[in-house]
Amino acid sequence: xxxxxxxxxxxxxxxxxxxxxxxxxxxxxxxxxxxxxxxxxxxxxxxxxxxxxxxxxxxxxxxxxxxxxxxxxxxxxxxxxxxxxxxxxxxxxxxxxxxxxxxxxxxxxxxxxxxxxxxxxxxxxxxxxxxxxxxxxxxxxxxxxxxxxxxxxxxxxxxxxxxxxxxxxxxxxxxxxxxxxxxxxxxxxxxxxxxxxxxxxxxxxxxxxxxxxxxxxxxxxxxxxxxxxxxxxxxxxxxxxxxxxxxxxxxxxxxxxxxxxxxxxxxxxxxxxxxxxxxxx
Amino acid sequence: xxxxxxxxxxxxxxxxxxxxxxxxxxxxxxxxxxxxxxxxxxxxxxxxxxxxxxxxxxxxxxxxxxxxxxxxxxxxxxxxxxxxxxxxxxxxxxxxxxxxxxxxxxxxxxxxxxxxxxxxxxxxxxxxxxxxxxxxxxxxxxxxxxxxxxxxxxxxxxxxxxxxxxxxxxxxxxxxxxxxxxxxxxxxxxxxxxxxxxxxxxxxxxxxxxxxxxxxxxxxxxxxxxxxxxxxxxxxxxxxxxxxxxxxxxxxxxxxxxxxxxxxxxxxxxxxxxxxxxxxxxxxxxxxxxxxxxxxxxxxxxxxxxxxxxxxxxxxxxxxxxxxxxxxxxxxxxxxxxxxxxxxxxxxxxxxxxxxxxxxxxxxxxxxxxx
Numbered sequence: 001x002x003x004x005x006x007x008x009x010x011x012x013x014x015x016x017x018x019x020x021x022x023x024x025x026x027x028x029x030x031x032x033x034x035x036x037x038x039x040x041x042x043x044x045x046x047x048x049x050x051x052x053x054x055x056x057x058x059x060x061x062x063x064x065x066x067x068x069x070x071x072x073x074x075x076x077x078x079x080x081x082x083x084x085x086x087x088x089x090x091x092x093x094x095x096x097x098x099x100x101x102x103x104x105x106x107x108x109x110x111x112x113x114x115x116x117x118x119x120x121x122x123x124x125x126x127x128x129x130x131x132x133x134x135x136x137x138x139x140x141x142x143x144x145x146x147x148x149x150x151x152x153x154x155x156x157x158x159x160x161x162x163x164x165x166x167x168x169x170x171x172x173x174x175x176x177x178x179x180x181x182x183x184x185x186x187x188x189x190x191x192x193x194x195x196x197x198x199x200x201x202x203x204x205x206x207x208x209x210x211x212x213x214x215x216x217x218x219x220x221x222x223x224x225x226x227x228x229x230x231x232x233x234x235x236x237x238x239x240x241x242x243x244x245x246x247x248x249x250x251x252x253x254x255x256x257x258x259x260x261x262x263x264x265x266x267x268x269x270x271x272x273x274x275x276x277x278x279x280x281x
Numbered sequence: 282x283x284x285x286x287x288x289x290x291x292x293x294x295x296x297x298x299x300x301x302x303x304x305x306x307x308x309x310x311x312x313x314x315x316x317x318x319x320x321x322x323x324x325x326x327x328x329x330x331x332x333x334x335x336x337x338x339x340x341x342x343x344x345x346x347x348x349x350x351x352x353x354x355x356x357x358x359x360x361x362x363x364x365x366x367x368x369x370x371x372x373x374x375x376x377x378x379x380x381x382x383x384x385x386x387x388x389x390x391x392x393x394x395x396x397x398x399x400x401x402x403x404x405x406x407x408x409x410x411x412x413x414x415x416x417x418x419x420x421x422x423x424x425x426x427x428x429x430x431x432x433x434x435x436x437x438x439x440x441x442x443x444x445x446x447x448x449x450x451x452x453x454x455x456x457x458x459x460x461x462x463x464x465x466x467x468x469x470x471x472x473x474x475x476x477x478x479x480x481x482x483x484x485x486x487x488x489x490x491x492x493x494x495x496x497x498x499x500x501x502x503x504x505x506x507x508x509x510x511x512x513x514x515x516x517x518x519x520x521x522x523x524x525x526x527x528x529x530x531x532x533x534x535x536x537x538x539x540x541x542x543x544x545x546x547x548x549x550x551x552x553x554x555x556x557x558x559x560x561x562x563x564x565x566x567x568x569x570x571x572x573x574x575x576x577x578x579x580x581x582x583x584x585x586x587x588x589x590x591x592x593x594x595x596x597x598x599x600x601x602x603x604x605x606x607x608x609x610x611x612x613x614x615x616x617x618x619x620x621x622x623x624x625x626x627x628x629x630x631x632x633x634x635x636x637x638x639x640x641x642x643x644x645x646x647x648x649x650x651x652x
Contacts, residue, residue: 047541050545051544052541052544052545072544072547072548072549072550073547073549074547075547076545076546076547076548077547079545080545081542081545083539083541083542083545085538085539085541085542087539088537088538089390089393089394089395089537089592090393090395090537090587090592091587091591091592092537092591092592092593093304093591095297095300095301096591096593097538100534100535100537100538100546101546103531103532103534103535103546103548104531104535104543104546104547104548105546105547107531115294115297115298115301116294118297119294119297119298120294122297128296128297131296131297131300132300150538154545154546154547
């Protein structure tokens, strides 16, 4: 059953439409990955789904209730968000940044329980060794992992209030090395395996194909394809959306799609029309 | 093959607990040290001045007042000075210092900017303009005999009103569709401050000699006019600020990540911002009204606290209050001692300490990200 549903979601600002008529459902236990070129509206869609932006049209429903009706605190128990912004105003330690995940939803937890939650999250994100360090002295990738730990803290603390949870990750592996890319995505997948819905915005198509239960392809604000990766991905779609020619093959034994970009085509200017048929699977 | 030795979750949890414990101990130590310093300065302050009284004697008088000593001690001239002149002045200084320092810490948290200060966003200037208006135009605007005789009685209300109006204006200008833009607020604050400053200048231009002198002394800040009556007007405004601090600490901590992130964390961002702004307006209005314009407390104190125990608002806010009280009480001692038997306006002393400190902060700007 879907934990979150969006119906005909559109968002326009100053005459330009950033997201148009986006309908999707985040299912319990499923990892949904959103891909698309720059400016396709992926982050805007994520902001609409998390309630940060109010849609111009359409609605986001969580277990039946539309988003603005859910109080901020309750919403925070139901979903955690890791956004792209990693800045922090003052010199908090890594431990304190992770603890910020508990400032809203962790009020009811005992100090010992909070300590457990933080330790577990730092462990999962692979930043225990950095706990005493000042956040601002970390590399971009390390900061990203600390932010992931913070989101994990929030999710764990919220679980005592809400069982059906969602984890939103906006380009969580943008500055990570290969090892940490996989370990973060593995952690996200195991969260999905525990019953949460996970939505990740990614750029790496191969990782997206590997990890996604459902793939959502966005182009110029619209969802042009969504479904099981191997069912919806084909040469035409990728050419049209990403403007690259790809060597598209399937890896044995399961026939998992594998993409090797070869040459970029002329990028389409914003507003330029690329004929695309909507795919669903 | 594992390259790094991996700690077991239990071991890492234990290590983290040690880390957290260490921070907590540091916090407790800082609280104890600051409270001690503050009390010491207070004791010294009651004895210091043109009419010097030994700290031991001050302690005796205080004990007597509390009922633990000979009651006839209370009739002495020293007791009169300590209890009726210096005590209200001390408490007013402590309250104003605490209010200004907390306001600074709140604004820095709100603006996510280590350099924010009530002076920076025009709150003090707005309060100052209203106060100047009362001094210069008071007897022209309010033609009643009451006001003509008592422009200084109107002054606190004027300053308070001015602080509130400028803060509200700032908030309204910077808020669109329920969201407050910090950048717009800073820019609007600078503009409003400049406007208030120019109008205050205009008032100084049209004022007569007596008014100009009043204006000058008041704009330099002074605790000289302290009395139990004045204190009873300021305390109900500043004390609630101290009690509201625990309500704001978590929210401000979350705000350090950004407004959207704080919202994601379940913090009622708009409510936190509105409450912080209201408290700052109240505290700054009350302190400007009772002690004139005293600069730099709001910027120096929170910085020192952050440098020593870190930026967690749960400790930063209460410690700023204690530190601000200590700083202003200390500055008042200096103000009373350097030109005995006269006294310096306290704003001169705090600016004399604060401005070089501020410059030092700017000079080590390479490391300002750590502040």
